[in-house]
Amino acid sequence: MADPLILVLDEGTTSTRAMAFGLDGALHGVAQAQLSQHYPQPGWVEHDPAEIWDRTLACAREVTEAVGGAGRIAAIGITNQRETVVAWDRTTGQPLARALVWQDRRTAAQCEELKAAGHEPAVQAQTGLLLDPYFSATKMRWLLANEPAVADAAAAGRLALGTVESWLLFRLTGGAHLSDASNASRTALMGLVGHSWDEGLCDLFGVPRGALGEVVDNARELGRTLPEWFGRAIPVTGMAGDQQAATIGQGCLEPGDTKATYGTGAFVLANRGATIPRSAHRLLGTVLHQLGGQRHYALEGSVFVAGSLIQWLRDSLGMLASAAETAELAGSVADSGGVVIVPALSGLGAPHWRPEARASITGMSFSTTRARIARAALEAMAHQTHDLAEAFAADGARWTRLRIDGGMSANDWMAQDLADMLALPVERLTFVETTALGAAMLAALGAGFFRSLEDAARAMGGATRRFEPAMAQEVRAERLARWHRALAVS
Secondary structure (H helix, E strand, O other), rough: OOOOOOEEEEEEEOEEEEEEEOOOOEEEEEEEOOOOOOOOOOOEEEEHHHHHHHHHHHHHHHHHHHHHOHHEEEEEEEEEOOOEEEEOOOOOOOOOOOEEEOOOOOOHHHHHHHOOOHHHHHHHHHHHOOOOOOOHHHHHHHHHHHHHHHHHHHHOEEEEEHHHHHHHHHHHHHHOOOOEHHHHHOOOOOOOOOOOOOOOHHHOOOHHHHEEEEEEEEEEEEEEEHHHHHOOOOEEEEEEEEHHHHHHHHHOOOOOOEEEOOOEEEEEOOOOOOOOOOOOOEEEEEEEEEOOOEEEEEEEEEEEOOHHHHHHHHHOOOOOOOOHHHHHHHOOOOOOOOOOOEEOOEEEEEOEEEEEOEEEEEOOOOOOOOOHHHHHHHHHHHHHHHHHHHHHHHOOOOOOOEEEEOOOHHHHHHHHHHHHHHHEEEEEOOOHHHHHHHHHHHHHOOOOOOOOHHHHHHOOOOOOOEEEOOOOHHOOOOOOOOHHHHHOOO
């Protein structure tokens, strides 16, 4: 009999994928489909929940068939873009509105009202989060207030609200309404202490607690798929938000271990173990994972725009033929010629938290070329990461090295620039898609293949490449000075 495989459903912001992993971490199959992006107004970002489900299922079926059929799939893991909100009818299973994506800024005014009323310190102390449109609670309130179908379902007791893992699990199983603790911790509706939704937070944000799913561990049997999807029922045994999954996939399982994922945005998580993270520098406290009812935590810094800057230069401005071209262009010039890009295309995240900020390209002259703009775009990744490094250090979580992953981390020029600007070693797994790998580890643990998450990481982890810093201090200081000047006017 062929070795069992773990099927991971990796639902990102711009695409959805299905990937099949062996218990040694080897990748046996992958299928990917793009997701449509809807921008009905400036600052609004929406997805179609039906499209998310349809394309995820299609990818899952394609991979399942490619590896020899459902009989080879021992378990399913789910990882997902966090904070994105889906509203659906728990009776029919149909979505009631478009999903509001994590990048969506439409609830900025509501967040400002809550701040003005003095609620942010208490919300931060309880949840580890700030009052920002990024998080799910105000998105849920907006759907209730502005989408009649959502309000009607709530009045009839048929409303289900959840983040994307909840939506996919509900459809896969035909009715299980659950949210894993890592995703639940990103809604602002659950405290870092306690094991379920908080009534006071639900009341503050105006979200009916009864519409939310049960909060559960990240690794356990969460339900079984309907036989119609794959020809037999397959257990779903692991779920985690994408950044927590990437932290696990990187093997950052000890307090102090730190990783950065460079995808659509950039997300840095430092493992804090059983210590509840508290930040005085506008970083976030979040649940890294919950196993057997016991939580481990992380301190997090979230940058809203990373790979999406490169995508914007390519697709909207036509300046690049491909994202991969940026490494060659950046290496073809000695410097950016003074060009600095502040990539605040959807505001600034940590540690600034300025939703009103707008992107800028400064320092241009007649000597500015496409190559220099491409270099400035990649340099912006290191600049933003350096801001986070200083905030982490101020909160007592100084980095000694940084592990990186995500599609953008495959860019060798950017990886070296990170090491240079941080003055720290940067390590990259040979297999950079650690988000899916982490979900596979959780699902394998939940299915009983390993006794602990550490055992799963040892069995399924891979080799790394190390980038050592080599930049002169005066060059680093000059770049940071230009960055801070540009930041001040954005």
